[in-house]
């Protein structure tokens with residue numbers, strides 16, 4: 001394994017911030033730490049970088065235990081939300097800075113900076129002053145500056161959260177492309193679940209200093225292991241056993257909570273599906289998705305998402321259908337309140 005974190009435990013004062021964290025990351029993987037504000041994501045990243053010291057546990061990188069190695073000798077790159085670039089220098093000089101510290105020749109510096117500028121698609125900006133660049137371009141310079149010294153691993157702490165939505169989406173795609181091209185290992189922190197889904201090979205969900213599930217984006221969405229994750233990732237309809245009646249069967253257990261994703265509910269009857277009588281309350285257009293808000297005859301609010309068909313015609317819908325296969329069942333005792 002390329003990066004191994006074993007039983008990592010850290011306190012601030014007497015508050016446990018990281019609680020027996022265990023995970024492995026493979027070379028060339030991009031892993032995201034996802035979780036609510038204050039769950040310990042940044043602290044975990046900072047501990048890997050050597051900026052915080054754990055009370056217990058070990059960190060191994062590329063076959064070496066790094067706990068007693070100071071940050072600057074760990075060969076770990078770090079990108080923050082704030083770009084931390086030198087404002088009065090050119091793009092080239094900002095990226096070359098770390099290479100000059102390493103005392104590389106001018107020729108080597110020129111070649112390496114040109115190469116990385118090509119990869120982050122900023123070649124024509126080489127001589128521009130940092131202050132003349134947009135936020136998205138500045139963050140690409142920050143990324144180039146971290147990559148040019150060829151770190152063993154790159155840690156990124158909410159690097160896109162200061163950018164507007166469109167630039168942010170573009171940079172998610174760019175980041176993924178660059179990461180795959182260089183085959184660099186990355187750990188990325190975000191509290192935005194869509195962002196985590198868009199860029200990650202695997203997502204580690206943190207809550208209260210613990211990793212509560214580590215899965216691919218699709219597994220996390222389709223097979224959440226706890227109520228916390230089912231409710232944290234994506235939209236959902238939640239049912240108690242008494243709210244979902246399966247005809248001629250009492251297979252639903254009281255000690256479970258049942259979730260159905262909005263896009264899995266059907267507006268047309270299919271074989272063996274559960275039928276619910278509803279009243280249509282509202283239709284919301286979310287661009288590609290048309291979201292229906294229903295009220296069931298038991299007074300429960302239900303969300304159904306369908307692909308937008310662009311029709312403005314008034315729809316008369318008084319029944320919706322849930323196939324048994326689309327129900328995610330999670331025992332109530334796994335409920336973790338954040």
Ligand SMILES: Nc1ncnc2c1ncn2[C@@H]1O[C@H](COP(=O)(O)OP(=O)(O)OP(=O)(O)O)[C@@H](O)[C@H]1O
Pocket residue numbers: 012013017035036037038039040041042043044191
């Ligand atoms: N230097 C510090 N001293 C004391 N407590 C701290 C320190 N740094 C962070 N904390 C606390 O540790 C907890 C975890 O903080 P951390 O920044 O790791 O969370 P996070 O998941 O990254 O949150 P966010 O998404 O809001 O950035 C929080 O309760 C925070 O207040």
